[in-house]
Amino acid sequence: MKRREFLKGALAGGALLATSSPAEARPNKTMPPEAVGLLYDSTLCIGCKACVAACKEANDMPPEFSTVEQYWDTPLDISGKTLNVIKMYKEGSGATKDSEHNGHAFMKFSCLHCVDPSCVSACPVSAMTKDPVNGIVSHDKSACIGCRYCVAACPFGVPRFQYDRPFPQITKCQLCKHRMAEGQYAACAYVCPTGATLFGKMTDLNAEAKRRLALKPGEDTEFPRGNLTTHDQSSFPAKAAKYLPQIYGDKELGGTQMIKLSAVPFEKLGMPTLPERSYAATSETMQHTLYGGLVLPLVFLGGLTFIAKRNVKNDGEDEKE
Structure with missing residues (x-):
């Protein structure tokens, strides 16, 4: 697999997963009715x-x-x-x-x-x-x-x-x-x-x-x-x-x-x-977007696969020489 082909595939797969299970933005949490404070x-x-x-x-x-x-x-x-x-x-x-x-x-x-x-x-x-x-x-x-x-x-x-x-x-x-x-x-x-x-x-x-x-x-x-x-x-x-x-x-x-x-x-x-x-609402929405559809893990695993295949190819070429 060429690097350009891997990147295209990873991006396409990530986009497909993201569109198939879109994450809804989490709203700010609300204050309890009996809340106390200063x-x-x-x-x-x-x-x-x-x-x-x-x-x-x-x-x-x-x-x-x-x-x-x-x-x-x-x-x-x-x-x-x-x-x-x-x-x-x-x-x-x-x-x-x-x-x-x-x-x-x-x-x-x-x-x-x-x-x-x-x-x-x-x-x-x-x-x-x-x-x-x-x-x-x-x-x-x-x-x-x-x-x-x-x-x-x-x-x-x-x-x-x-x-x-x-x-x-x-x-x-x-x-x-x-x-x-x-x-x-x-x-x-x-x-x-x-x-x-x-x-x-x-x-x-x-x-x-x-x-x-x-x-x-x-x-x-x-x-x-x-x-x-x-x-x-x-x-x-x-x-x-x-x-x-x-x-x-x-x-x-x-x-x-x-x-x-x-x-x-x-x-x-x-x-x-x-x-x-709130920053909590923003960060949790981002986490759900990245991990909810397994987009980030799949892209990461795809990257590891590309590196592994490239190393195997290089080892094979070294043996032929």
Whole structure:
């Protein structure tokens, strides 16, 4: 078989198989009706980092030092030791809060609990799972094989690997689901003094986010604190900011269960610009297309056959000589 003939045959066979059993594009998965999550309002955040300390305590995470003195827990980013962190944006003089120019703003970084999570799709042993009722994305350390596919798959860079431990594990925010079993909720929302981080059902959180976007800048209002669904804490009185007309996480990759509001463009606060179609839906559609009709395996086997025949022919010619 000549190389040109093989390529024509392989392409023709692949095209025939692909057209005989076409793969349907998988749509984005939908959010469970009882899904819970967080609303983070950057304009209310004062950078106190009480949520960082509370997260450490609630999840028994060790301190992380970014200074030589090591007097204080000072994580700079989420890591194998830190599941939640607050970062600061500053431009120019940084004098005005929530201003893109000559201002500063804060942003919370932790797991967004995607509606259609890439980490769950990429995990080969189902160590990453999404609860069908509350939508929380969890990690089972006992099932994990340490392949780190979830680390590579997550567009937000959330799952982290403990490289500095003799028996490393994957770590990520699991929305304090162990506290929910005790009738409590996410520690970061529980301790937030201004309600910048708010816990509740996603239906309630989305309604609250839309209410805030409808407020006029400077308008006096009450911002709920703690658990929005159960109203377990007093509210925080403040003036409404000049919000961007966007709820980050409402549509990104099919939606997330941590939505965000800001007065400064999200890309400047470190949040990536993403499409509405989830990466999990795209990758699984491609896998079904390639493997569902055995197109890729047959082309691969065809290639091996061509190489084998070519080698046999060369060996025969060598013997004649």
